[in-house]
Amino acid sequence: MPSPAPKLRALGADLALTRYSGVASSVPLEFADSWGTLDLKVVPGGRGGLRGTEALRDLSAVAGRENLAQALILRLLTRQGALAPLGHPEYGARLVDLIGQPSNETTRNLARLYTVEGVTQEKRVLKLLDLAVDTPDGQPETIRISFSVLSRDDDHPLGLTLEINL
Secondary structure (H helix, E strand, O other), rough: OOOOHHHHHHEEEEEOOOOEEEEOOOOOOOEOOOOOOOOOOOOOOOOOOOOOOOOOOOOOOOOOOHHHHHHHHHHHEEEEOOOHHOOOOOOOOOOHOOOOOOHHHHHHHHHHHHHHHHHOOOOOOOEEEEEEEEEEEEOOOOEEEEEEEEEEOOOOEEEEEEEEOO
């Protein structure tokens, strides 16, 4: 796994499970498309049992800010209580409970509440800085949740956006 900068080491490292791309700015945006691309990231390596020209690798890893971004996305997309049999009954969020609900102000307000509940569970988050929930133009069945957090070991806000198809 990549070794994060010493200051960001406390944010941890893990397997890359979400599509993630950072955008350089004063408030970076890490974006994960919540429902269509949640999977293990396979990176170039062996093909059909034959050694390629690139180093063999099966799974990619994330560390530091990318790891925190992924952890927040996965927490928000995991039904709260789903990991209770593994000893983590509070892990997750209630956002998945909104699937099948009408796209209206009540649903968006619930999305705000469930996002706040989920994000504040993460011990590496010092503060939720902002939160916006809206419906993207031309996509009435989708809610977009954008927020930024300040982590305990980073001086720069981490911005995230995810979309949920109702």
